[in-house]
Amino acid sequence: MTLQIPPNSLDLEPPLLLADDPAIVTAAQAAVMGMAGVAPQRIASGREALRHLFAGGGTRRQLVCQPSAAGSSWPALLAAARDPFGQSGIVVVLEDGMPITGIDSVRPHAADLAAALRGQGHAHPAAPPLTDxxxxxxxxxxxxxxxxxxxxxxxxxxxxxxxxxxxxxxxxxxxxxxxxxxxxxxxxxxxxxxxxxxxxxxxxxxxxxxxxxxxxxxxxxxxxxxxxxxxxxxxxxxxxxxxxxxxxxxxxxxxxxxxxxxxxxxxxxxxxxxxxxxxxxxxxxxxxxxxxxxxxxxxxxxxxxxxxxxxxxxxxxxxxxxxxxxxxxxxxxxxxxxxxxxxxxxxxxxxxxxxxxxxxxxxxxxxxxxxxxxxxxxxxxxxxxxxxxxxxxxxx
CATH class of the missing domain: 3.20.20.450 (EAL domain)
Known part of the structure; x- marks a missing residue:
């Protein structure tokens, strides 16, 4: 008998990068190279981002995302990025200085992007059981x-x-x-x-x-x-x-x-x-x-x-x-x-x-x-x- 099994996600994969603005691409590449010594994995569409982030597997992928590059997939990516319980790994890049409601956007600077990516790697302390x-x-x-x-x-x-x-x-x-x-x-x-x-x-x-x-x-x-x-x-x-x-x-x-x-x-x-x-x-x-x-x-x-x-x-x-x-x-x-x-x-x-x-x-x-x-x-x-x-x- 044969069984169909979802494959495991790979460990230690480089962050994904969804962006078409050259300044954002350059900043993200510099941030990831400085952190891990490897370039981010460029992806071409919001749908490709969804495939990486949402199709199962216990290992989290990080994504540096330019909102306008996500197209029709942006609402789903935004919902994941806004979710304080989801640990989505999405770093949203600030475009044209316009903030996005309900989420912290990062300036397209290498130092800011690196700090955001590192911050996502730190586990939040577990909340103690409540008694009140x-x-x-x-x-x-x-x-x-x-x-x-x-x-x-x-x-x-x-x-x-x-x-x-x-x-x-x-x-x-x-x-x-x-x-x-x-x-x-x-x-x-x-x-x-x-x-x-x-x-x-x-x-x-x-x-x-x-x-x-x-x-x-x-x-x-x-x-x-x-x-x-x-x-x-x-x-x-x-x-x-x-x-x-x-x-x-x-x-x-x-x-x-x-x-x-x-x-x-x-x-x-x-x-x-x-x-x-x-x-x-x-x-x-x-x-x-x-x-x-x-x-x-x-x-x-x-x-x-x-x-x-x-x-x-x-x-x-x-x-x-x-x-x-x-x-x-x-x-x-x-x-x-x-x-x-x-x-x-x-x-x-x-x-x-x-x-x-x-x-x-x-x-x-x-x-x-x-x-x-x-x-x-x-x-x-x-x-x-x-x-x-x-x-x-x-x-x-």
Missing amino acids: AADLASGLLRGEITVRYQPILRIADHRPVLLEGLARWHRTSTMPVGPDCFVPLAESSGQSRALTEAVADAAFREMAAAPARLGASVTLNLPLALLLERDVLCWLRRLMARHGFPASALVLELTETTPVRDRSALRRALRRLASAGVPVLIDDMGLEDDRAALMELPFAGIKLDRHLVAAMPTSRRARAEVSRLVGRAHLWRMTVTAEGVSDARLWRAVAAAGADHVQGYAVSRPLAAAALPGWAWAWRSRSPMGGVSPRRIAAG
Whole structure:
């Protein structure tokens, strides 16, 4: 049997350069040569830039970009450059002294460009877990909760089937905050409902149109307490109706934070949601997870934890556990999504184990809504199957 695998990105590749102004080209070449001793890789179009930046792979490419040279691809590149969570690696060059709203532009001077490129190479310090519930409440009131979307592909044809909506907190006063820092605070302070509604409202607004969500469904994470609430469908429907989001495009994921103590109540909740056309997945199924018994309930699918997936190439135990989970899920007519698929080796492992879908850096990092069309074009352009240019790798 042969499996089609996206190739790995190359490490230590020189920055890309998209520019046609001779002064910008000269400054960028001098900046990169002075830093790395190699010339930047010239590219001819914004679409070529999209192919390099958005078509999967865990290694980030840096891009020095003259906006006017990007053509029709500029909106997608701008969305990526503006995203404080995306780490796009895009350095935008200031043209004609005109600043660009929402982004820092760099003067076309070698020293300025070199400083910007070096600055992107420094990791920002991780934000500590937050403990002030009032701070989170204020952020919710100010509308600071945003959503990033990570595409999930069907292995059979490399096409997007789901977009996982991931909460981010874009604070106005300090650095952006990832979910590991504020979701536990929301749960411990009784703000899970408010946080989930904020995420759902943003996702339904941004993803209401089928082209915006690439024709895929959107998945949202729900903690157990919210999933069990009898009015969960009421407020979900209210938010969907507000933005014209179709209920048929919604999928929920049960998070792993709370153990299930009343399986009968969960079964009833799943049936209510299923009767309304809203499937539910079990998120982050790990090695010897005691939640495996939940697979007897009417879930639509499971997602394999990224740590379990990462262990597969070197751990016979992990491979056996994945095979067991996949077999059991398929017996119950559930789909299996492998999370954390960051390279060809992991793609091959989960495909050989029978997983249905893949999610991870080999497909895409989480993206702002405005960047999704650029990612989709880049992904489709690399292969007639709608994925990256495939390498055929024999699997035993």
